[in-house]
Amino acid sequence: MPKKRVTILISGRGSNMVALIEAARDRDFPAEIALVVSNEPTAQGLERARDAGIATAVVDHRAFGKDRRAFEHALQAAIGPHRVDLVCLAGFMRLLTPWFIGQWEAKLINIHPALLPSFKGLDTHARAIAAGAKQHGATVHFVVPEMDSGPIIVQEAVPVLPDDTEAALAARVLAVEHRIYPLALRLIAEGRVRIENNRCLVDGIPAPLAGFGDR
Numbered sequence: 001m002p003k004k005r006v007t008i009l010i011s012g013r014g015s016n017m018v019a020l021i022e023a024a025r026d027r028d029f030p031a032e033i034a035l036v037v038s039n040e041p042t043a044q045g046l047e048r049a050r051d052a053g054i055a056t057a058v059v060d061h062r063a064f065g066k067d068r069r070a071f072e073h074a075l076q077a078a079i080g081p082h083r084v085d086l087v088c089l090a091g092f093m094r095l096l097t098p099w100f101i102g103q104w105e106a107k108l109i110n111i112h113p114a115l116l117p118s119f120k121g122l123d124t125h126a127r128a129i130a131a132g133a134k135q136h137g138a139t140v141h142f143v144v145p146e147m148d149s150g151p152i153i154v155q156e157a158v159p160v161l162p163d164d165t166e167a168a169l170a171a172r173v174l175a176v177e178h179r180i181y182p183l184a185l186r187l188i189a190e191g192r193v194r195i196e197n198n199r200c201l202v203d204g205i206p207a208p209l210a211g212f213g214d215r
């Protein structure tokens with residue numbers, strides 16, 4: 001089966017992007033990274049993508065002012081020539097409109113640093129600690145117009161330790177992110193994920209929570 005072609009959208013350091021690029025180096029990985037696009041011209045991830053020999057593009061949202069639709073048309077135009085099958089958001093800090101999301105229905109995925117549906121939005125680690133949560137984690141999900149919603153593909157938990165700082169918890173979650181994002185991309189690219197009633201089935205069954213809860 002031909003490999004699925006993937007665009008990764010970033011805004012910053014791009015560590016999840018690197019995890020996807022590294023996974024895709026494996027001959028047997030069912031997807032290849034065709035393009036990395038950043039809305040931030042100075043994103044560190046751009047340099048890391050170039051170092052890895054991946055094509056990059058910048059679509060600076062500032063050039064479009066408040067016109068999100070024009071920004072997204074430019075984004076779509078940058079992606080178009082690369083014949084892309086799937087789009088991965090990896091620390092992409094712009095909200096996308098239903099128009100763009102509709103162009104990529106069931107082909108657009110995101111990683112969020114929390115166990116959704118808990119802690120949507122920003123500052124998830126500080127909020128998990130402040131809430132006294134005992135477990136936290138990361139989620140890869142399909143993107144739908146409502147922010148940080150959408151069918152959950154893979155989720156892995158980490159413990160929140162009594163003396164955790166935001167940085168310590170973030171590092172523990174990030175290690176999980178770098179594992180589950182390539183896993184989720186692999187499952188989708190292999191055609192093993194189906195959406196039924198807004199829930200994902202993997203190989204026909206709801207996949208369990210992975211992580212420390214299993215150990």
Ligand code: GRF
Pocket residue numbers: 010012013014015016017045090091092111112113177
């Ligand atoms: C990650 O924690 C990701 O889950 C969130 O933004 C962060 C991006 O980090 N959406 P990086 O750019 O992948 O290093």
